[in-house]
Amino acid sequence: MPNMPEFPVCFLGILEAGLTLTAINPTYRAEEIVNQMNDSxxxxxxxxxxxxxxxxxxxxxxxxxxxxxxxxxxxxxxxxLPSGVRPFSDLIQNNIDVSKLDKQKHKIDINESIAFLPYSSGTTGLPKGVCLSHQNLTSNVAQMCIKEINTIQETTKTHQDTIIGVLPFFHIYGTQVVLVRSLREGSKIVTLPKFDPKQFVNILENNKNIVLYAVPPIILFMASHPSVTSKTLENLRFTGSGGAPCGSTDIERLLTKRDHQIVQAYGMTEASPVLTHSVPDSPCKASVGYCVSNTFVKIVDIETGKTLGPRETGELCFKGPQIMKGYLNKPEATAETIDKDGWLHTGDLGYVDEKGCCFIVDRKKELIKVKGFQVPPAELEAVLRQHPSLCDAGVVGHPCSKAGEVPVAFVVVKQGVERPKEDAIKNFVADKVAPYKQIKHIIFTEVIPKNASGKILRKQLKELIKTELKKEEN
Incomplete structure (x- = not known):
């Protein structure tokens, strides 16, 4: 379901009934929908x-x-509607006896019962159900609302913030940071089913006390697009960026159009999602801030697991009440992500300075991030291997100024088979995956480099991309 008023009604109603909700990306193709519905x-x-x-x-x-x-x-x-399909209006009729509904609620344990089951690829692999309890969700909302970092003002008789609901509600960032948090403060939420530049600018120009949570491509749009002027942004009070690292250059360009509070946060679906949050007016724009309350961070050496000191780069690990219960029916994947001491291993490389401020340096994990959305290479590789003319494939992310990253596929053609056209391969994949997962470039190669255990050497593929793309341009 896209962003629309019915979404929070469904979300809160399902949780109140003691059931579990899993949200599906409305751009998903049939195969992706079936996989998530059956797995959940x-x-x-x-x-x-x-x-x-x-x-x-x-x-x-x-x-x-x-x-x-x-x-x-x-x-x-x-x-x-066709036979057998009920209209949504049946669920919200005035003649429903609400007192009877209380008797039908499922009893829950707020610490153990799963409220929300978003899907994430974690650090590697195919999408997995992330088990988030009621306690996980409420803890993280409370963590975002402490006064030091709270950016949404509580509604009063004289003030109400306007939250632009442009981040998709099916995604944990949109669900928790935009939807639930805004409802907690009594804010007005203006929803967009999808990002539309004209509608977005219109909302900016015709509302007051605007709070915007965005991903870097939206920050880039506001900073660089000529339709977004200083006057367009005069009612923008606060901007938060997450989902992927946002360049300090884009932030500075946006600030030249409108001097206002801009912060960055860091998190992941497995953390409900927020782990760190920068402080408004922080002079360090490159940082993703400090740990939110009741959350601990440590940096470990990726080879030895040894805990590192200030400004030493290693894997970021976190512990707190917002950390997931685990992956649905995948104990091995859970054990790989959450160690025996309860630390969530993010797969991201970074460091912490002497004041406890967190910085992201790189991603250890293989995940590609397109406009803030997760694209697991393994999923695209599995689709490519289904192509009748291909025998192997390797997918990596390539930097893109508009999307953050785009998927680039290296493919190996079967012996004795005519090499298919690049567009034919792209179309084959496009029919099976969501638009943001679609492959931007196809590079034909004789072999996919792998180590002794068969793992794709993605670093080598990334080094080959620039050379191969230049050849195509020439």
Missing amino acids: SSRFIIVHYNMLEVILQVKNHFKNHLDIICVNDFDGKTRE
Whole structure:
């Protein structure tokens, strides 16, 4: 479901009932939807009318019988639904006896019962269900609301912040940082089903006391696009950036248009999601800030596991009440991410200075981040290997000023088979994955470099990209 008023109704209603919610990216293709629905053992789905056709096409591939509820009333029109599909309006009728609903609630343990099941690739591999308890979610919202870093003002008779809901609510960043946190403070939320430059600028120009949580591509848009002027931003009170590192140059360019508070935060789905948050008016724009309350950080050597000191670069590890319970039905993956002492190993490289300020240097993990979204190389490689003309593939991220990174695929053609056209391979992948996962460049090679255990040597592939792309340009 895209960002729309029905989303928080569903989200909060499901949690209040003691059930577990998993949110699906509305740009997902059929295969991706089936994988998530089956892995999560889902039994009900609430879907926007624009996605209903896809759900009906693949419903026979779901392992459980699925009750389908559809949001079919929007834009002043009510769409007709096929037999067996219930309208969303059935759930919110005034004649429902609410007292009876209390008896149907599932009993929960706030520390153990899973409230939200977003999907993440973690540090490597295919998407996995991240088990977040009620305690995980509420702890992280409370951590974001302490006065030192709280950026959303509580609604009063004379003041109400406007939150631009442009980050997708199906993503943990949009769910927790934008949606739940804003509702806690009684803020007004203006939703965008997707980022549209004209609509976005219109919202900036026609609202007051604006608080914006964004990803770096949106920061870049505001900093560089001519339609965004100082006047456009005059009601922008605060900007927060997360999802991926944001360059200090883009932040400085935005500040020249509108001098206001800009902070960066760091987190991951496995941490509900916020781990660190910079302090407003901090002079260090390159930092992702300090640990949020009740959260501990340590830096460990990636080879020895030894704890390192200030300004020594290693893997960032965190411990706190917002850390997930584990990956759904994947104890080995959980053990690889959370050690026996409860430390979450992020797969990111960084350091902490003498004051406890955290800095991200690089990513140990293989994950590609496109506009703040996770793109697991293993998933794209699996799709590429399904192509009838290819026998092997390796995918890595390549820097992009607009998207942060884009996927680049190295592919090996089967012996005796005619080399397929690059566009044909791209289209083959595009039919199976969401738009942000689509491959930007295809590079043909004789072999994918791997180590003795068969793991792809991605560093070598990244070194080859510039040379190969220059050859194509010439």
